[in-house]
Amino acid sequence: MSTRTPFRLLIACPDRPGIIAHVSSTLAHHGANITAFDQHSEGGDQGMFFMRAEFDLPDAEILFLRQALEALAPAYHMHWRLTPTAYRPRLAIWVSRESHCLTELVGQVESGDIAADIALILGNHEDLKPIADRHDIPFYTVPVDPQNKEASEAIADELMARYAVDTIVLARYMQILTPEFVARYPQRIINIHHSFLPAFIGPRPYHQAYARGVKLIGATAHYVTADLDAGPIIEQDVHRVDHRYGLEDFKRIGRYVERMVLARAVAWHVEERVLVYQNRTVVFPW
Amino acid sequence: MSTRTPFRLLIACPDRPGIIAHVSSTLAHHGANITAFDQHSEGGDQGMFFMRAEFDLPDAEILFLRQALEALAPAYHMHWRLTPTAYRPRLAIWVSRESHCLTELVGQVESGDIAADIALILGNHEDLKPIADRHDIPFYTVPVDPQNKEASEAIADELMARYAVDTIVLARYMQILTPEFVARYPQRIINIHHSFLPAFIGPRPYHQAYARGVKLIGATAHYVTADLDAGPIIEQDVHRVDHRYGLEDFKRIGRYVERMVLARAVAWHVEERVLVYQNRTVVFPW
Amino acid sequence: MSTRTPFRLLIACPDRPGIIAHVSSTLAHHGANITAFDQHSEGGDQGMFFMRAEFDLPDAEILFLRQALEALAPAYHMHWRLTPTAYRPRLAIWVSRESHCLTELVGQVESGDIAADIALILGNHEDLKPIADRHDIPFYTVPVDPQNKEASEAIADELMARYAVDTIVLARYMQILTPEFVARYPQRIINIHHSFLPAFIGPRPYHQAYARGVKLIGATAHYVTADLDAGPIIEQDVHRVDHRYGLEDFKRIGRYVERMVLARAVAWHVEERVLVYQNRTVVFPW
Amino acid sequence: MSTRTPFRLLIACPDRPGIIAHVSSTLAHHGANITAFDQHSEGGDQGMFFMRAEFDLPDAEILFLRQALEALAPAYHMHWRLTPTAYRPRLAIWVSRESHCLTELVGQVESGDIAADIALILGNHEDLKPIADRHDIPFYTVPVDPQNKEASEAIADELMARYAVDTIVLARYMQILTPEFVARYPQRIINIHHSFLPAFIGPRPYHQAYARGVKLIGATAHYVTADLDAGPIIEQDVHRVDHRYGLEDFKRIGRYVERMVLARAVAWHVEERVLVYQNRTVVFPW
Known part of the structure; x- marks a missing residue:
């Protein structure tokens, strides 16, 4: 049985239809089990989208999720950060x-x-x-x-x-x-x-x-x-x-x-x- | 150009990985432009998932979105309600x-x-x-x-x-x-x-x-x-x-x-x- | 038995030792039955004294209390106001x-x-x-x-x-x-x-x-x-x-x-x- | 010049007309310079009166004020406590x-x-x-x-x-x-x-x-x-x-x-x- 590690994902990018779908599908695809999910859309046409999710991720998927987010980022002009929840600043x-x-x-x-x-x-x-x-x-x-x-x-x-x-x-x-x-x-x-x-x-x-x-x-x-x-x-x-x-x-x-x-x-x-x-x-x- | 109508969607169902992805993909597929999105996952393994979204929907898609949600509901044991925002209780x-x-x-x-x-x-x-x-x-x-x-x-x-x-x-x-x-x-x-x-x-x-x-x-x-x-x-x-x-x-x-x-x-x-x-x-x- | 009327007394003057004693003695002397009494001393040597009292007063004493307050006021540089509680601004x-x-x-x-x-x-x-x-x-x-x-x-x-x-x-x-x-x-x-x-x-x-x-x-x-x-x-x-x-x-x-x-x-x-x-x-x- | 010490006086007793006058006159008589004074009258005929005062007292008067309060207490069924403000519980x-x-x-x-x-x-x-x-x-x-x-x-x-x-x-x-x-x-x-x-x-x-x-x-x-x-x-x-x-x-x-x-x-x-x-x-x- 694969071990899992809790992670946090933060995303900020211009708001666009489909972004929640795209990100959450990506997380689901890599086996993330979301335990907390917050998002906020700010303002109108040139609005911004902000997201914060907490999830457990199979250790075997960590690298692949990172790659998937890197691939996804340019199209959405997306800033993102994936941090192990256990990290203590x-x-x-x-x-x-x-x-x-x-x-x-x-x-x-x-x-x-x-x-x-x-x-x-x-x-x-x-x-x-x-x-x-x-x-x-x-x-x-x-x-x-x-x-x-x-x-x-x-x-x-x-x-x-x-x-x-x-x-x-x-x-x-x-x-x-x-x-x-x-x-x-x-x-x-x-x-x-x-x-x-x-x-x-x-x-x-x-x-x-x-x-x-x-x-x-x-x-x-x-x-x-x-x-x-x-x-x-x-x-x-x-x-x-x-x-x-x-x-x-x-x-x-x-x-x-x-x-x-x-x-x-x-x-x-x-x-x-x-x-x-x-x-x-x-x-x-x- | 197609006219659009603002709607609210409410969902409650047992929590399962992939549900946000599935619902938000469905909305995106039907051209919904999400303006507000809140969700909450309650508790652990037998936890519940709650969602509320506001969006504009192309009028031509209203019926099709309803059908899609109806098709989606059984697999997730999903209670849902789609209401025109303009409706005054x-x-x-x-x-x-x-x-x-x-x-x-x-x-x-x-x-x-x-x-x-x-x-x-x-x-x-x-x-x-x-x-x-x-x-x-x-x-x-x-x-x-x-x-x-x-x-x-x-x-x-x-x-x-x-x-x-x-x-x-x-x-x-x-x-x-x-x-x-x-x-x-x-x-x-x-x-x-x-x-x-x-x-x-x-x-x-x-x-x-x-x-x-x-x-x-x-x-x-x-x-x-x-x-x-x-x-x-x-x-x-x-x-x-x-x-x-x-x-x-x-x-x-x-x-x-x-x-x-x-x-x-x-x-x-x-x-x-x-x-x-x-x-x-x-x-x-x- | 004499009838009584509820009144409010407001006082503002420079703070001086003995002022509470003097005013409350005057009220007691005229048969006032105090039901609420608030006071505040502000600041130091040149401080101010503020007082608000609610009381029932025998009707026969209303005029005499007014005269007593008038007599008291100059020595304390006192501003005062006696209002029937029933008055509706x-x-x-x-x-x-x-x-x-x-x-x-x-x-x-x-x-x-x-x-x-x-x-x-x-x-x-x-x-x-x-x-x-x-x-x-x-x-x-x-x-x-x-x-x-x-x-x-x-x-x-x-x-x-x-x-x-x-x-x-x-x-x-x-x-x-x-x-x-x-x-x-x-x-x-x-x-x-x-x-x-x-x-x-x-x-x-x-x-x-x-x-x-x-x-x-x-x-x-x-x-x-x-x-x-x-x-x-x-x-x-x-x-x-x-x-x-x-x-x-x-x-x-x-x-x-x-x-x-x-x-x-x-x-x-x-x-x-x-x-x-x-x-x-x-x-x-x- | 006489030295002075800050004190606190607490009083609780059945409410009676004239009590504020009596206590504050006593304090004034002994040279107390009141810096804070709070009182509260609770309820109606059998109501209670509560008072708390802070003041500086000439050292020469401390004993005499105590005696005066002791003399005053029985008539009013008064509980009182005089504490030097400097006392640290x-x-x-x-x-x-x-x-x-x-x-x-x-x-x-x-x-x-x-x-x-x-x-x-x-x-x-x-x-x-x-x-x-x-x-x-x-x-x-x-x-x-x-x-x-x-x-x-x-x-x-x-x-x-x-x-x-x-x-x-x-x-x-x-x-x-x-x-x-x-x-x-x-x-x-x-x-x-x-x-x-x-x-x-x-x-x-x-x-x-x-x-x-x-x-x-x-x-x-x-x-x-x-x-x-x-x-x-x-x-x-x-x-x-x-x-x-x-x-x-x-x-x-x-x-x-x-x-x-x-x-x-x-x-x-x-x-x-x-x-x-x-x-x-x-x-x-x-």
């Missing part, structure tokens, strides 16, 4: 001085709620090194010289390569990356912005929110692009506040919303549930 | 004395948010007749004799038939139907229960909730089955309360949650977004 | 072409959830006159000439005076008022902005939100000030959307959030549960 | 094998979001000892013999006394305590129930919830009383699920809701924001 968590997002990510990785490994933690300050030590995760202090970000980013590049990092998570890193650095990690850097974007773009959003007298505190996890705080939104959430909440309470509620939103975004990202198109995301959740 | 709203759910449904039908027609309103009291009059909807008062529900249900049957009703919506109707009546309208009666089921089954749930000191007030829309308050849940939602809320406030918040949840459930139902399996629902929302 | 609902907010307000007034009367409806178009007719509410069509808003606002002034309007509710009125008009109704004009302010200030927020790919749709009810969309926020809420939701779905969800948020803000306002300070609100909810 | 966290609630509590204590100290962790299994070690918190393994719970509870009593524990937090402890033990810690044991009580009372609530097809997953933090899962509710919350979520996803979402709800309840409890009356709670949140 490697994360670099970038931090500064605030611990709540880091602690949340470490906890969810350990509990299995985030299906990834933390390869290293990088801090522009060393305040959070004790947390890394406690969990036996390598910690690197890489100070940032505002006049010469390239220097620290070069060190970061070297570390990301050395640790074979798939995704960088800015867990309240508080530094703006150069467009050049960002361009080297497309859709591979996730940031948590501590407001309900696009409200309160820029620094000190809780001060802004408090001064504005909002009734809900939000947070936004998004992919980092060259345009500050304007990258594709992966997840957002809010929590209610009222006049009794002072600025410190806004920050406390904010910490709670931030870490939940960031953890959810990372969990979806590492399971390849997030696809990006024209600065918006398609998210196929659990 | 006909609703009967059953009420008693409280107006909030009725008003919400009438409003959403008029605004177009619920894609159906209200064929008639049936009340066991005539309190809400003025609302029906105001909107030119036929209103029938059918009092219920607790000793002889069959009599009033016979009248109701006759009215449902005369008005060609597709779905009965119990909008705070407050009467328990006989199992025989329920059995005649399977998955065609929607009820709003004024609590977060399965908490507070039975009468006076707000009194129960208040006495229990809950922090959230909920409502549940479900299909009516012979087992009181135990039918498949279509939608639930909650709203926060606290110690400052008295019993009357619980009811006020409850009215708000009830009508929202019921309206959403009806809106999904009439667009055939709800499938039922083993007392649970698959809901493909907007 | 008179609303003018201003509309344009979209009905959902108007329908919600009319429904909640009729169900008693908003404790006010709708004195008249004013539309810059006459599209919604049938709704007014259906509920026997006077409807006035007051077209707006963008070059001469003063003309239509003069008519509006006259109508607001003739109908003794307490509060103007802009229920998707879609026109910008002149600063002069706004200044004549301080904290007496409530607007619903169809986004989660301060995100998406300005026109067509749902288009903006859709293009930005947000995951939550919001609405904001606020008092109107001279500064567009920047007045004190009374209430906000959001509803979740995802990639499956198109622009029309954003609008549909938006209609739902808008009318809920607006109705809640109006309900709190007419029960004098909203106090304004430095562009923020203190809301004492049910 | 001592928690015992009781666990079994699941870590998520423990990790959350440890994290929030370390970040300062929960204003308490964790005196010890008690597990009926030793699975979670590594977490305790990592944070230098004493861990005691106290196995439970179902035939002789008194034995393990005697050990627990001894530990609670030795570590001067104020509050026991059952962080997924999964064992039922004897009524005798519970009676020894009135309103001092907080449990997290992994469902939206009173739905799904008893074991395996996620299995029950999944089988019932609910659309929201909830959790409930409550004080433990002799009646299983029926104690006063401190906090509840829910998270949305849909048909795509399997049983494991229900549990995963559940873990998230559980720890949030429990942490919020504990944070409010240790700041003495929770008062209990007739199996319901008054919660004065931030």
